[in-house]
Amino acid sequence: MTILLFLIPISLLLLAVAIGAFVWAVRKGQFDDLDTPPLDMLRDDDRPMPPRPDERD
């Protein structure tokens, strides 16, 4: 059972790391908009950018 004395502190350490990472992500605004980013990957940007139409007259 002495293995517990070793494993449990590690799990607590991992818990602290997980909470720290989560707080960092929230502070960085990773959770601000959960709707737009998923769309970005649905489209590839490989197509060459067309020349910007000159719409200002």
Next chain:
Amino acid sequence: MNRALATACHHCGEPLPATPVLVELDGQARAMCCNGCAAAAAWIRDAGLDDYYRLRQAPGARVDEAAADYRSWDREDVQAGHVEHGSDGDRITVVVEGMHCAACAWLIDRALQREPGMREVSANAVTGRVRLAWDPARTKLSALLQRLAALGYRPHLARGEQAERERRRERNRLIIRLGVAALGATQAMMFSEALYLDTAREMPDATRDFFRWLSFLTSTPVVFFSGWPFLAGMLRELRLRRPGMDTLVATSVLLAYFASLAETLRGGVHVWFDAAVMFVFFLLAARFLERMARRKASARLDTLARAQPALAWREGGEGLEQVPVTALQAGDRVRVGVGEAVPADGELETAASFDESLLTGESAPVPRQAGETVYAGSTCRESACWLRVQRTGSDTRLSQLARTVEQAQAQRPRLAQLAEAVSMRFVLFLFAAALATGLVWWQLQPGRAFEIALAVLVVSCPCALSLAVPAALATAHGTLARMGVLALRPDGLDALANADTVVFDKTGTLTLGQPQLRGVQCFGAEGREAVLALAASLELGAGHPLAHAFGASASAAEDLQAHPGLGIEGRVDGRVLRLGRADFAAGREDDGALWLGDGRQALARFEVADALRPDAAATVARLRELGLRPVLLSGDAAAPVADVAAAVGIDDHAARLSPEDKLARVRALQAQGHRVLMLGDGINDAPVLAGADVSVAMAGGAPLAHRAADLVLTGTRLGRVPQVLELARRSRRVIRQNLAWAMAYNLIALPFAAVGWVTPGLAALGMAASSLLVTGNALRLGRLPAEPA
């Protein structure tokens, strides 16, 4: 492709006119309703952003054909207070109308990013806000806004940025609390599980205590950090001496936590750390879901609840000029048209009457004499007026009232208040029941008394009851907003579900409200152009649907007076002129046409016809299917009203009604026991909209009508009305299901806990499951109704 595409504009989804504009997309010709939409679609295609049409979940917003002029936004005085000047360029946050889904945000992002001088764009579809950062040396703000407007997203200056930042901070704090609760609770439950699995009690005391201390360690942040909203809520409720839900939750959690700590210290038989953390985590999750639904609902309302207009007509060097409200200064002369909101507090120069309901809650218009002060946010009625500005911006009474308005938004509907009141009584009853159970068990089996009392307290917590209504309403309102419908009154949805009669207005509701001029006959010395110019001057200040028919006018008439049901009267170049029914304007027999004259002599006769909305007949048929009796009440002449009634299939119609007549008819229907839904748009409808049980206003109508309505359609599709009605009925059903479930659960669980069949851990699980169940049931209302084919 289905038929919906052939009858609706490919860009904005509005009904197509007889001759749509065609744009080729993906090798297919797509029909657009107007040149504005066509130009936007062509630009999106040419910019290689046509994925937008595949990604979007809702049609875009209609694009104005006339390019709006945003040049005044470049001025230093307009930008003051909104633009942050940084070393890496300028930044501004604008609120955008018409952003419906994530694809819109994506389109805005991509479209603006390729503007020269653009540094950073971030568009948020939930809050409707776009943050722009640009290089002032390379581009102007107006050019960027023009681009936005050309895609159909009209920008407005964001008000209440401070509040928005505060809201974001609060949301992030809630997410962190939830995350800590999730991580901490899983750990604490795992350690508790180890203790539970030791059924034969073979674990050495040292190991057992080690695991108990670990549970204590991991559950402490969950109870005190994640659970802080409940603890703070308890403190608040106790200060107010009104124990409520938070008191119950916090008491249960703290009891479980401290009793477990005591047991750990003295080596007792049981600990209940798992019950405490589960309780906190699941309740926080339910609360988070409810908060998100509510935020989605209110964000859209925020962008449109702009009582203060963004632009004002100011007297400048060369006549009237349109300026942003922020550019107004004390001493400016400002003109306010009929149905328009007053832009700033000021002294009145001409007598007029005002609807000050926003400021005072009094819905009857208040007559004001020259020299009196009128307040920003009140609406000018019956005649246009001039005023001299005294206080602007944040000094106005409206801004002082802004906090009150915010509170009104948070106001709870009757049903929610009822559920809250019931659950508050229930809380007191529960404390008593838990105490009684504990005392009884103390006599029978002192060792189990505390555990059973705790189980009673936890298992029958009426959290589901207090979540049942608000979660459903918040989700329903969010769905409404995504459908382009704004609920302005909290009880509107409930009243809508009960309606059994629908009263339509004709002009602007069943018809497009943009009459076309079919013919002109001149009787006086003036020619065709001259009479049209006179009519246009009269209509300019009236905000009447007929105004579009006569084209633009250089100057507005003076002393403009609206005679509801008859027409308008005003002074042009010194002549008093009337425009309206023949008996009012020209002293002749009314023939359904529009006459211009001085009251006795006719100057001209205008043949005006209004086209039916393409989806009017289908809407009436659908409402009839839903069990509503349609009635058409109009101020128009008998012949056109009968034509429209026949075309859409309404048998019950009446013509030539003044607003008072309409209101009397509605009252008569109500006296027969009918619950009346009123659909209208114009200034004339305001009293009827307010008098009906529930009312829906069309967005194209005068702003005044919106204030009196319960719901406002921001799009132009009439077909939304039956969809909203179905949503209202669905929400009523879900609310009833939720209440029934919550009640039944609490009543059944209580006896089980009292006889000692439920452990505190099981109790926490059951209660949390019940709360999540009602929240999940409420979230079903987030589904958009199917589009009619």
